[in-house]
Amino acid sequence: MERFKFSYPATQPLPAQAQAGVVGSGDLEALYQPQLGNTLNINVMTSVDGSHGLWQHFFDRLSALRSLPSGQLDLHDFGATPGVARLRIEQVFEEAGDANQ
Template structure:
């Protein structure tokens, strides 16, 4: 298990927690928690695959060059491919940008 931290400049305010994905073989979970007091996106990454920090850096750099929410991102990885990482990050961004938020069944 490897834990990595990344920080990016962020402008957009996140107004609610966001959760996408699951921790399962070949997948990952992303939780975004509002952090409006800081002008950053702080990523706490836990991965089951050691030694791929440079790959994570490249994927996250590419994603966050298009903007970020002021949030604490928790990414829990279970061997996801870079494509799956990009998909989940995109889903989280889309959900965070949806206003009003999608209805949740009781």
């Protein structure tokens, strides 16, 4: 297991915490916790050794495509493809954003 930490510029936090996916299902679990500030702090725990560069590129691209909410994003990866990772992250952000509506 490897662990990585990343930080990216962010906008306002989403209104609630949220969870998407289940690591036991064999892909990826995403947990979001809103925090005031202008940074999204990301912790990745992955079963895929040597994947730091892939995750770095993934988040560089994601932050270029969309604004990120401030807060804490914890990812528990069990070999998810980039498509599944993007889906789970978008799902957790959507759930956190829709929580109070």
